[in-house]
Amino acid sequence: QVQLVESGGGLVQTGDSLTLSCKASGFYNAIAWFRQAPGKEREGISCINRSDGTKYLANSVRGRSTISRDNDKDTVSLRMDSVTPEDTAVYYCAADSMLYCDNDWLQDHKMSPKDFTSWGQGTQVTVSS
Numbered sequence: 001q002v003q004l005v006e007s008g009g010g011l012v013q014t015g016d017s018l019t020l021s022c023k024a025s026g027f028y029n030a031i032a033w034f035r036q037a038p039g040k041e042r043e044g045i046s047c048i049n050r051s052d053g054t055k056y057l058a059n060s061v062r063g064r065s066t067i068s069r070d071n072d073k074d075t076v077s078l079r080m081d082s083v084t085p086e087d088t089a090v091y092y093c094a095a096d097s098m099l100y101c102d103n104d105w106l107q108d109h110k111m112s113p114k115d116f117t118s119w120g121q122g123t124q125v126t127v128s129s
Contacts, residue, residue, distance in 0.1 A: 002026035002095045002118035008077075009091060009123030016127070017081045022093035022120060024074050030099040033067070033078045034113060035089035035125075042092070044111025046078055047101035056103045058111070083127045093120040 008020040024031060032047035046067040047056040055067050064081045080087065094116035101111070 002028045002097070004031075004093045004095060004118055004120035006091065006093045006120040006123040009125045011126045011128065012083060013128050014084050016083055017079065018083060018125065020078045020080075020091055020093075020123065020125075022076045022078075024076065024093075024095060026118075028095035028097050028118065030101045030116070031069075031076050031093065031095040032101065032111060032116060034092045034094055034111070034116075035087075036092070037089040040089075042113050043089075044113070047106070047111060048076060049101050051100065054101070054103055056101050056106050056111075058106075083125075085127045085129050088125060088127045090122040090124050092122045094118065 003025040005023045012018050029050050030047055034042050034044050036042040045058045045061045048067050048069055057065055066079045069076050095118045096116045099115050
């Protein structure tokens with residue numbers, strides 16, 4: 001089992017940058033960020049593999065976001081630039097001990113919440129217009 005704690009959410013303005021952090025305790029390979037806005041399905045937006053360090057960013061955040069891992073602190077961070085109200089959602093950190101996020105495969109497929117066994121409580125991000 002993996003314990004995950006998110007931080008960094010809050011109220012920001014359109015065009016701002018924000019950094020979300022996920023502190024992980026326990027064994028995992030894939031660790032990812034999902035978000036869920038009211039009335040919408042949970043959307044996988046980023047993933048990083050502990051095994052080889054490969055990263056994935058969904059089209060909705062690609063080009064303006066960076067996912068990184070601090071091995072010393074066992075923390076995964078997601079930086080998002082140029083946020084808009086479309087980014088308003090609850091952001092969740094998720095992890096799985098066996099899952100591998102294949103960047104090539106994910107170009108044509110969506111990340112599934114069903115593939116992740118451990119979840120954080122979520123952190124609210126609200127972007128004002």
